[in-house]
Amino acid sequence: MIQRIQTLYLLLVVVLTGLALWLPLVDFTVGADTCTLTAFGLKDAAGITLLPTVYLGVVLVAACLVPLVTIFLFKRRLVQIRLCAVELVLLVGAGAMMGIYFYLCNRYFAESEFYSHTLKISLVFPLVCLVFDLLALRAIFRDEKLVRSLDRIR
Secondary structure, three states: OOOOHHHHHHHHHHHHHHHHHHOOOEEEEEOOEEEEEEOOEEEEOOOOEEEEOHHHHHHHHHHHHHHHHHHOOOOOHHHHHHHHHHHHHHHHHHHHHHHHHHHHHHHHHOOOOOEEEEEOHHHHHHHHHHHHHHHHHHHHHHHHHHHHHHHHHO
């Protein structure tokens, strides 16, 4: 299980989506106030939620759990392929939702004259996870091809 390269790729996907769940995505500065966009909401410095983003959190939790389940289904490669495809859809959805929430927050704060935002590294984690998921999918296809070729030899 651990000796397969797709396991390492999927573990990286689990770690990065887990980090995207807990790290801030964007910091907005409006005058002297600071607001932070996370996977679960836009919160001000006092911790009050200004905009709930629960759907993004749910998609990221699912995107964290699916590759974890995929790792332990190493004997069923066709199911792994399907779950990797589901993971790709979840990651694209998470990236799209992050973009939508960033746009909504930009529109919300753009009315004030002293406004700036700071993008965090966790904003690109879904894109990096997408690449690792594609690499894992390619490695699973390679394993399946190898097993099928060995079945023909028997």
